Amino acid sequence: MRGKTFMRLFALLLAVAMVAAACGSSDDGGTATENDGADSEETTSDDDGGEEEAMDDDDGEEAMADATVIDYWLWDGNQQPFYEQCAEDFHAVNPDIAVEVSQFGWGDYWDGLTAAFVTESAPDVFTDHLARYPEFVDSGVLVPLNDYVDADGLDTAQYFPGLAELWTSPDGERYGLPKDFDTIAMVLNETMLADAGITVDDFNSAEWNPTDGGTWGALVQKLSIDTNGVRGDEDGFDASSVATYGFGLEGAFGAFGQTTFSSFAASNGFTAVDGVWADKANYADPALAETIQFFADWIAAGYITPIEDVESLGGTTMFQGGQAASQTNGSWMISTLSGEATEFPVVYAPTPVGPSGARASMFNGLADSITTSAEDPDAAWKWVAYMASPACQELIGAGAVVFPAIPSAAAIAQDAHAANGVDVSAFTTHVDNGTTFLFPITDSASRIEEIMGPIMQQILRGEVKAADVLPDAAAQVDEILAR
Amino acid sequence: MTKKSGRSGSQNIQGGWKVAFWFLLPSLIGFVVFFLYPSLRGLYLAFTDWNLLGNKGEFIGFDNFERMRDDSQLSNSLWVTLKYVVINIGSQTIISIGIAVMMDRLTKSQFVRSIMLLPWLMPNVVVALLWVWMLDKNLGVVNRMLDWIGIDPINFFTSTSWVIPTVAAVNTWKFMGYTALLIFAGLQTIPKSLYEAGAIDGATEFQMFRRITLPLLRPVLALVLVITIVGSMQVFDVINVATGGFNGQAGGPANASRVVYLYIYQTAVTFNEPGYAAAISLLLVAILMVVTFLQLKLLRAGESDLA
Numbered sequence: 001m002r003g004k005t006f007m008r009l010f011a012l013l014l015a016v017a018m019v020a021a022a023c024g025s026s027d028d029g030g031t032a033t034e035n036d037g038a039d040s041e042e043t044t045s046d047d048d049g050g051e052e053e054a055m056d057d058d059d060g061e062e063a064m065a066d067a068t069v070i071d072y073w074l075w076d077g078n079q080q081p082f083y084e085q086c087a088e089d090f091h092a093v094n095p096d097i098a099v100e101v102s103q104f105g106w107g108d109y110w111d112g113l114t115a116a117f118v119t120e121s122a123p124d125v126f127t128d129h130l131a132r133y134p135e136f137v138d139s140g141v142l143v144p145l146n147d148y149v150d151a152d153g154l155d156t157a158q159y160f161p162g163l164a165e166l167w168t169s170p171d172g173e174r175y176g177l178p179k180d181f182d183t184i185a186m187v188l189n190e191t192m193l194a195d196a197g198i199t200v201d202d203f204n205s206a207e208w209n210p211t212d213g214g215t216w217g218a219l220v221q222k223l224s225i226d227t228n229g230v231r232g233d234e235d236g237f238d239a240s241s242v243a244t245y246g247f248g249l250e251g252a253f254g255a256f257g258q259t260t261f262s263s264f265a266a267s268n269g270f271t272a273v274d275g276v277w278a279d280k281a282n283y284a285d286p287a288l289a290e291t292i293q294f295f296a297d298w299i300a301a302g303y304i305t306p307i308e309d310v311e312s313l314g315g316t317t318m319f320q321g322g323q324a325a326s327q328t329n330g331s332w333m334i335s336t337l338s339g340e341a342t343e344f345p346v347v348y349a350p351t352p353v354g355p356s357g358a359r360a361s362m363f364n365g366l367a368d369s370i371t372t373s374a375e376d377p378d379a380a381w382k383w384v385a386y387m388a389s390p391a392c393q394e395l396i397g398a399g400a401v402v403f404p405a406i407p408s409a410a411a412i413a414q415d416a417h418a419a420n421g422v423d424v425s426a427f428t429t430h431v432d433n434g435t436t437f438l439f440p441i442t443d444s445a446s447r448i449e450e451i452m453g454p455i456m457q458q459i460l461r462g463e464v465k466a467a468d469v470l471p472d473a474a475a476q477v478d479e480i481l482a483r
Numbered sequence: 484m485t486k487k488s489g490r491s492g493s494q495n496i497q498g499g500w501k502v503a504f505w506f507l508l509p510s511l512i513g514f515v516v517f518f519l520y521p522s523l524r525g526l527y528l529a530f531t532d533w534n535l536l537g538n539k540g541e542f543i544g545f546d547n548f549e550r551m552r553d554d555s556q557l558s559n560s561l562w563v564t565l566k567y568v569v570i571n572i573g574s575q576t577i578i579s580i581g582i583a584v585m586m587d588r589l590t591k592s593q594f595v596r597s598i599m600l601l602p603w604l605m606p607n608v609v610v611a612l613l614w615v616w617m618l619d620k621n622l623g624v625v626n627r628m629l630d631w632i633g634i635d636p637i638n639f640f641t642s643t644s645w646v647i648p649t650v651a652a653v654n655t656w657k658f659m660g661y662t663a664l665l666i667f668a669g670l671q672t673i674p675k676s677l678y679e680a681g682a683i684d685g686a687t688e689f690q691m692f693r694r695i696t697l698p699l700l701r702p703v704l705a706l707v708l709v710i711t712i713v714g715s716m717q718v719f720d721v722i723n724v725a726t727g728g729f730n731g732q733a734g735g736p737a738n739a740s741r742v743v744y745l746y747i748y749q750t751a752v753t754f755n756e757p758g759y760a761a762a763i764s765l766l767l768v769a770i771l772m773v774v775t776f777l778q779l780k781l782l783r784a785g786e787s788d789l790a
Contacts, residue, residue, distance in 0.1 A: 111752065114752065114755070117535075117536050118535055135755060139536030139755075308638035308641040308736070309641075311638075311641040311735070312619065312620055312638055312640060313620070313621060446753055446754050446755075449732070450556070450732070450749070450753075450754065453735070454736070454737040457735060458643075461736070463737070
């Protein structure tokens with residue numbers, strides 16, 4: 001009897017352990033997402049990484065003996081194979097320097113980096129983000145690059161205008177060399193468009209305003225279908241039982257809304273901060289309140305995906321699952337959105353023209369920074385300069401994952417996308433026509449996020465009115481920036 | 484003679500000290516390295532603006548403590564924690580007493596008793612992921628079952644009003660078996676003769692529960708409550724894993740689940756202000772000490788009614 005009981009208990013424990021293991025493996029997909037330059041879908045990257053690393057070890061051993069080893073971190077698994085190729089090419093030119101590439105998911109990346117700085121095991125070079133680098137600069141863990149740039153005579157004008165300046169602090173010190181840029185565009189489900197009798201040209205010429213949504217709003221209404229098959233622009237549309245939302249939020253809004261509200265708010269005349277490293281923000285601007293309130297009202301009206309669903313399912317998943325007919329998303333997601341994971345044809349249109357009379361897209365760029373933990377900063381600089389050179393950037397561009405920071409390499413990326421049958425001009429039009437605005441760089445991004453994020457969540461849930469709460473939040477943000 | 488034996492006795496004790504020292508050393512090292520030093524260091528950090536990245540900080544006196552006064556995030560996190568503790572401890576204690584009494588009075592099966600402990604054996608993170616999965620709006624089995632009885636799907640972890648009751652229920656599920664076991668042990672101390680006497684006098688099962696079990700269980704219950712409330716106020720794992728959602732920060736939505744432990748963690752690691760986080764930790768320690776002291780006093784944990 002006792003033995004039998006024990007066996008049953010053992011079997012149960014085993015079952016629990018198996019469930020646990022199954023849950024553990026699904027963890028990565030669920031947590032590593034953030035609406036920044038990170039590609040949330042780490043498709044196939046893990047496998048690639050493993051093989052590449054194994055290959056590295058072979059030729060690595062002979063080199064290891066006398067070569068300096070640069071430890072390099074990045075978070076986008078889609079780009080890892082191409083940077084490993086860059087590393088090999090670099091090693092061929094500089095036999096005395098070997099580069100070891102490590103990839104971590106977006107969430108683990110930053111926590112891991114902080115921990116690595118504290119334990120003095122930080123990488124020599126890492127992919128840096130505009131939202132994060134000012135805090136690193138404040139802490140004095142990044143190596144200023146001015147002397148290296150001057151010594152090498154590196155031309156920072158070779159990048160798209162604005163990208164190199166993003167990485168310069170107020171005292172003129174440069175902390176990163178640009179590697180790529182990203183912009184925002186409308187992502188459309190072509191099948192649903194055809195069903196509604198809408199063409200991509202309708203979206204190309206759409207105008208938006210926060211009062212009634214404009215022609216853009218009319219398209220979104222038409223794309224919304226309730227469970228009885230009634231469209232959003234028809235009588236009897238049931239907002240409480242929607243089958244397909246006309247527009248889907250990419251994610252929670254947060255403070256900067258890179259892939260969500262930023263294009264709309266900017267086209268309504270809103271700028272989050274006055275210039276780079278500002279000590280004051282403009283969150284009390286009525287132009288922002290109008291924009292956010294528009295989204296809250298249209299969520300309540302059943303045309304835009306409810307924020308609760310977006311937070312639990314993920315905006316891109318909802319779009320790919322057919323629960324939203326359109327969304328805004330970043331250029332780094334093109335390969336995922338136009339890839340095999342999407343079972344319907346996808347087309348892209350520029351973000352709509354707003355009340356300001358122009359479109360707008362946040363212009364964000366990544367760069368490579370050198371840490372003060374680097375044992376051989378000169379070797380680290382060579383690697384950073386190589387990644388920021390046409391040789392590596394053209395290779396990255398051919399990979400058709402991101403747009404490199406050098407125009408000639410970006411053109412290669414555009415051609416590579418076209419060869420895959422994807423027209424990405426909706427993303428590049430912003431750069432061609434100068435309708436970009438810079439990512440708001442402040443030295444307290446995470447604290448601002450902590451204040452604005454929850455307030456946006458409340459507004460989108462209809463619990464409070466944007467105009468009532470944003471001025472108070474703006475005061476809190478300004479207090480932090482002034483500190 | 485007596486002198487001699489006394490001396491040899493004291494020698495024995497001295498030798499004993501040496502042996503005792505070596506036996507105590509392993510746990511002493513653990514105590515110093517993992518408890519004493521971190522505690523003292525934490526106490527010191529609470530008076531500095533120490534920065535995790537730069538690994539340096541200056542002594543700033545009581546600034547961190549003054550800052551706590553106007554910190555609306557802190558007062559919100561304490562309020563959220565209170566709501567959580569009330570729901571969690573309330574449901575957990577009632578259910579656990581019920582289970583313990585049933586284990587004592589209804590079944591003698593070791594198998595049933597062991598099964599009650601299974602949720603407690605699972606790691607917290609696994610519990611959180613399991614429930615995130617089961618409570619998912621589209622895929623979750625719970626919402627599917629609600630659908631069968633005509634209830635619309637609920638966003639358990641992404642609704643501001645549902646998130647704390649949901650986390651409290653998950654932790655109640657996890658800890659009720661363990662708590663029941665503690666109470667069950669307490670029940671064993673109640674003499675069976677009292678129940679026999681009650682039965683002879685014609686008392687119902689419920690009357691015996693009210694008049695015999697509960698009063699005599701009080702000292703054990705007091706101890707159980709101290710342990711569970713202290714544990715409950717330190718809730719972290721499930722919230723950190725389950726409430727992040729897509730693109731959100733753990734503690735959401737809209738700060739609805741940012742309990743004080745999570746706030747301390749985020750202050751230290753995400754906002755890179757370990758000094759301020761240490762100061763809040765001290766506040767939490769003070770609160771826990773007061774709560775524990777009051778509980779032991781009010782519930783007269785030291786005395787029993789078993790005359």
